[in-house]
Amino acid sequence: MAFLDALVQLLDATIRVSVPLLLACLAGLYSERAGIFDIGLEGKMLAGAFAGASAAAVTGSAWIGLLTAILAAVFLGLVHGFASITHRGNQIVSGVAINFVVAGSTIILGQAWFRQGGRTPSLAGPARFEAITLPGAEALREVPVIGLIYSELISGHSILVYVAFLMVPLTWWVLYRTRFGLRLRAVGENPAAVDTAGISVTWLRYRAVILTGVLTGIAGAYLSVAQNAGFVKDMTAGKGYIALAALIFAKWKPVPAMFACLLFGFLDAASIRFQGMAWPVIGKVPVQFINALPFVLTVILLAGFIGKAIPPRAGGVPYVKER
Amino acid sequence: MAGPAIELIGINKSFGTVRANRDINLEVERGTIHGIIGENGAGKSTLMSILYGFYQADSGEIRIGGKTASIRTPNDAIAGGIGMVHQHFMLVENFTVVENIILGAEGEPLLKRSIGKARSELQRLEREYGLDVDPDAVIEDLAVGLQQRVEILKALYRGAEILILDEPTGVLTPAEADHLFRILRMLKDQGKTVVLITHKLREIMAVTDTVSVMRQGTMVATRRTAETTVEELAELMVGRRVLLHVEKGKASPGPVKLAVSGLTVRDQRGVVMVDNVSFEVRAGEIVGIAGVAGNGQSELIEAIAGTRRAQSGAVMLDGKAIDVTGHADPGDLRDRGLAHVPEDRHHVGLVLAFEEAENSILGYHDKPQFLKGPLLDVEAIHADARDKIEKYDIRPPNDRLRTANFSGGNQQKIVLAREMEQDPGVLVVGQPTRGVDVGAIEFIHKRLIAMRDAGKAVLLISVELDEIRSLSDRILVMFAGRVVGERGPEASEGELGLLMAGVVKQEAA
Numbered sequence: 001m002a003f004l005d006a007l008v009q010l011l012d013a014t015i016r017v018s019v020p021l022l023l024a025c026l027a028g029l030y031s032e033r034a035g036i037f038d039i040g041l042e043g044k045m046l047a048g049a050f051a052g053a054s055a056a057a058v059t060g061s062a063w064i065g066l067l068t069a070i071l072a073a074v075f076l077g078l079v080h081g082f083a084s085i086t087h088r089g090n091q092i093v094s095g096v097a098i099n100f101v102v103a104g105s106t107i108i109l110g111q112a113w114f115r116q117g118g119r120t121p122s123l124a125g126p127a128r129f130e131a132i133t134l135p136g137a138e139a140l141r142e143v144p145v146i147g148l149i150y151s152e153l154i155s156g157h158s159i160l161v162y163v164a165f166l167m168v169p170l171t172w173w174v175l176y177r178t179r180f181g182l183r184l185r186a187v188g189e190n191p192a193a194v195d196t197a198g199i200s201v202t203w204l205r206y207r208a209v210i211l212t213g214v215l216t217g218i219a220g221a222y223l224s225v226a227q228n229a230g231f232v233k234d235m236t237a238g239k240g241y242i243a244l245a246a247l248i249f250a251k252w253k254p255v256p257a258m259f260a261c262l263l264f265g266f267l268d269a270a271s272i273r274f275q276g277m278a279w280p281v282i283g284k285v286p287v288q289f290i291n292a293l294p295f296v297l298t299v300i301l302l303a304g305f306i307g308k309a310i311p312p313r314a315g316g317v318p319y320v321k322e323r
Numbered sequence: 324m325a326g327p328a329i330e331l332i333g334i335n336k337s338f339g340t341v342r343a344n345r346d347i348n349l350e351v352e353r354g355t356i357h358g359i360i361g362e363n364g365a366g367k368s369t370l371m372s373i374l375y376g377f378y379q380a381d382s383g384e385i386r387i388g389g390k391t392a393s394i395r396t397p398n399d400a401i402a403g404g405i406g407m408v409h410q411h412f413m414l415v416e417n418f419t420v421v422e423n424i425i426l427g428a429e430g431e432p433l434l435k436r437s438i439g440k441a442r443s444e445l446q447r448l449e450r451e452y453g454l455d456v457d458p459d460a461v462i463e464d465l466a467v468g469l470q471q472r473v474e475i476l477k478a479l480y481r482g483a484e485i486l487i488l489d490e491p492t493g494v495l496t497p498a499e500a501d502h503l504f505r506i507l508r509m510l511k512d513q514g515k516t517v518v519l520i521t522h523k524l525r526e527i528m529a530v531t532d533t534v535s536v537m538r539q540g541t542m543v544a545t546r547r548t549a550e551t552t553v554e555e556l557a558e559l560m561v562g563r564r565v566l567l568h569v570e571k572g573k574a575s576p577g578p579v580k581l582a583v584s585g586l587t588v589r590d591q592r593g594v595v596m597v598d599n600v601s602f603e604v605r606a607g608e609i610v611g612i613a614g615v616a617g618n619g620q621s622e623l624i625e626a627i628a629g630t631r632r633a634q635s636g637a638v639m640l641d642g643k644a645i646d647v648t649g650h651a652d653p654g655d656l657r658d659r660g661l662a663h664v665p666e667d668r669h670h671v672g673l674v675l676a677f678e679e680a681e682n683s684i685l686g687y688h689d690k691p692q693f694l695k696g697p698l699l700d701v702e703a704i705h706a707d708a709r710d711k712i713e714k715y716d717i718r719p720p721n722d723r724l725r726t727a728n729f730s731g732g733n734q735q736k737i738v739l740a741r742e743m744e745q746d747p748g749v750l751v752v753g754q755p756t757r758g759v760d761v762g763a764i765e766f767i768h769k770r771l772i773a774m775r776d777a778g779k780a781v782l783l784i785s786v787e788l789d790e791i792r793s794l795s796d797r798i799l800v801m802f803a804g805r806v807v808g809e810r811g812p813e814a815s816e817g818e819l820g821l822l823m824a825g826v827v828k829q830e831a832a
Contacts, residue, residue: 179431
């Protein structure tokens with residue numbers, strides 16, 4: 001049973017670290033499926049984390065924190081849209097700029113407002129999303145295997161974890177079963193086809209970047225108001241980029257995106273768990289190596305294991321009506 | 324509704340200082356096929372884009388079915404019963420046919436019912452017009468002709484009464500084009516109005532009832548097709564008399580310059596594209612290779628020119644072998660006097676982002692006359708480019724203009740000037756007049772004949788049968804990778820057409 005306990009704990013950690021990846025990955029999916037590359041997921045998430053933690057600290061309400069996080073990320077999404085849709089700017093440059101601006105300004109604002117070295121005050125009680133215990137979790141705890149899985153793995157997460165995983169089927173449904181999804185996929189492949197069909201390319205793409213903002217905002221709020229109890233500088237730590245890698249890995253499809261994020265999350269969780277552990281034959285492996293493992297594996301997986309990932313054809317290209 | 328299907332009155336449109344359309348008046352009768360012909364850049368596409376709401380006219384009036392219409396967006400045009408089949412298809416390539424059909428005309432937020440409705444509507448259209456296509460096929464898996472059919476279905480699904488087709492045959496094989504014309508006639512019989520934009524005279528004569536000619540942004544004439552001739556239309560288009568068939572004397576073939584024997588080429592998938600092909604080209608003759616696109620002609624000339632590796636066979640240039648199965652080097656072949664005008668000037672023949680002068684020496688940039696020590700002799704290059712511009716009448720005569728800004732015909736002249744001015748012994752030419760204006764076609768044909776008369780060996784491939792027939796001294800027909808017959812230039816179109824379709828009569832044994 002010790003092995004099972006360890007495994008469940010590892011998987012539980014996997015879920016927790018996968019959530020921000022998953023939300024950011026789905027956020028990127030909306031944007032990139034519409035033809036707007038978004039390397040600024042990282043920045044939007046970080047802005048969301050900071051805004052969420054700040055608002056929660058000031059108001060004492062996690063929900064207001066979440067709302068503020070979403071607003072901040074949507075605002076940055078609109079900035080990206082203004083640069084790359086309205087002004088047809090380079091999407092990579094705009095995204096990178098957002099990342100830089102957010103990385104710097106969150107620390108400056110944090111220091112100016114809270115004077116805790118760029119951190120936000122520690123959150124507690126209703127200012128934080130607490131774990132939810134699902135009905136029957138306690139009662140089932142003693143049932144072998146299933147009880148353990150239900151009470152430890154499935155129950156006992158914050159509301160945002162469930163939101164993140166519910167977003168997967170929802171995104172699938174939006175993408176493949178609704179008019180909006182059809183048009184969103186079309187505008188990322190051939191905006192001219194959308195334009196000649198009498199649909200506004202601009203409005204469609206703006207809606208996509210707004211959705212990206214909403215989801216990165218939730219991801220940020222999860223980091224600072226649910227998983228942790230406050231904002232720490234650079235707390236996204238490259239998750240936005242890993243989410244982009246997962247998006248490519250999943251070939252821009254929602255369900256594979258979930259599995260890709262779970263895989264990267266698992267590697268991350270495992271690297272924490274195996275730190276300092278002595279392995280048979282190899283002995284003790286340096287912490288740095290373990291930490292680098294998810295990234296190394298990402299490169300290997302992306303390079304060789306998924307076949308050709310074809311991005312949306314119009315991705316990264318501003319739409320200009322041809323003469 | 325009474326009155327003509329479309330009336331355009333005094334349409335003007337400028338882009339910056341360029342007046343694309345000047346005081347255009349046009350009347351299209353209901354239930355007819357109306358051709359609009361003109362050279363590239365004459366303003367045909369602009370005019371139709373105004374009608375489709377893609378652009379706004381600066382001034383003028385549009386009437387649909389006798390009533391003044393305000394068309395500001397494609398939506399207005401669609402609502403007015405206008406459908407457009409663009410030159411470059413407006414299809415989402417990884418969508419299915421039915422998804423493309425409903426895009427923008429879904430009707431409700433959820434797809435399930437709109438797809439169901441589209442399916443039954445497609446069945447009705449198939450019954451009425453014989454336009455069958457698998458609704459669940461993915462666009463990129465369909466042949467170009469079928470993709471075009473999807474575009475037509477898209478317009479009909481939106482209730483189009485007036486169908487505009489912009490250069491619809493540019494991407495089609497002759498057989499597919501004939502099929503398209505049958506569809507257009509059927510649409511006409513069902514009471515639809517068709518506007519066909521093209522720069523190909525043959526198509527106008529083949530399918531239209533009425534034809535309007537545009538030149539430099541103005542509408543110069545409208546004729547009943549039955550009462551006009553190809554010669555008259557060509558003259559109206561270009562503004563001067565045009566020779567549609569080049570005059571040429573009898574060839575006086577000299578020694579063999581290029582000898583191909585048993586050449587076999589496979590493509591990337593391993594499919595045999597050129598199958599044991601042998602022929603010779605002598606000095607002072609033009610050998611034309613006819614065939615429907617995709618029957619191995621492209622791979623054949625690429626192998627000869629050293630840009631594609633052959634699996635077996637031999638090619639001799641002036642009696643010396645070219646290493647076609649190994650690493651034939653196109654640069655080396657140029658030095659040996661084999662010049663190559665590739666089929667695809669945009670991707671192979673030119674670097675569109677370069678200045679004209681740079682493209683006019685591309686591949687010959689390491690010749691001593693263009694070098695000053697290790698550096699390019701910029702002055703010499705520009706002097707040479709200006710010289711070629713004058714000789715080949717390349718317009719605009721600006722050797723510093725980006726190549727992308729030249730028209731198709733002038734781009735082709737840049738390639739031809741580059742290859743011909745090196746005075747090669749053998750010239751391999753692919754599709755010399757694809758997407759080229761009538762005026763430029765005449766010029767290019769004359770140059771090719773002049774090459775022949777100067778004692779060069781010319782190997783020509785073209786999907787335009789007229790071109791093959793008017794230029795070649797000998798015609799080889801390729802079908803499924805094999806040369807299925809050789810004919811003289813007097814061979815009839817019908818006879819060659821049968822060979823191109825793979826119908827080989829029993830040759831005298």
